[in-house]
Ligand SMILES: Nc1ncnc2c1ncn2[C@@H]1O[C@H](COP(=O)(O)OP(=O)(O)OP(=O)(O)O)[C@@H](O)[C@H]1O
């Protein structure tokens with residue numbers, strides 16, 4: 467069963483007197499255990515779509531369901547804190563904190579049940595994603611871009627969510643780092659049964675996905 471279902475989703479922005487539709491009647495379904503890539507030209511609405519999936523924007527028309535329950539039945543904050551992990555192109559970490567503290571922040575605002583020894587869990591998670599103890603204790607600004615993105619992925623996973631959404635997560639890293647980051651996303655989908663949805667301009671990323679969705683005016687086309 468799909469963990470995320472999108473039904474007849476439309477979204478517009480007001481442009482003076484004009485109502486300009488960025489998304490029009492989008493239907494899609496996302497399952498756990500799969501790695502999805504969303505492609506589309508600049509301005510085709512990818513970030514808008516991901517923001518709606520991540521409850522960072524209010525749904526205007528249509529429905530998004532998470533495990534069969536409409537977002538409308540939830541408080542948007544609760545979705546963001548408890549059900550979904552987000553990863554961004556520019557990492558969006560807290561600069562004056564260490565890597566492990568960034569992960570602990572996500573753990574401190576969730577309402578999910580987490581193990582008692584959060585710090586140990588955070589170190590282990592970072593280590594699993596390739597951030598050693600020494601690096602975990604460093605300010606994130608003292609880490610490379612690729613390392614910062616690993617920390618951001620650890621933060622997204624810290625609350626043990628089933629869904630990871632990423633907006634151009636490899637947009638700021640070189641090709642070999644991109645390959646490493648994609649391997650992490652693939653592992654999360656295939657080994658840890660996460661639903662991973664990645665917006666990208668990179669054909670390399672898309673080639674590794676289980677499903678490619680291309681956003682165009684009027685809806686998705688899908689290749690499996
Ligand atoms: N808050 C906003 N107010 C008005 N227009 C907006 C807003 N956010 C996005 N748009 C417009 O909606 C369209 C789609 O934007 P969006 O950021 O979703 O595209 P995108 O596919 O992510 O593009 P890119 O690949 O460049 O990141 C663009 O024309 C953009 O200018």
Ligand SMILES: [Mg+2]
Nearest residue numbers: 512513514633
């Ligand atoms: Mg975008």
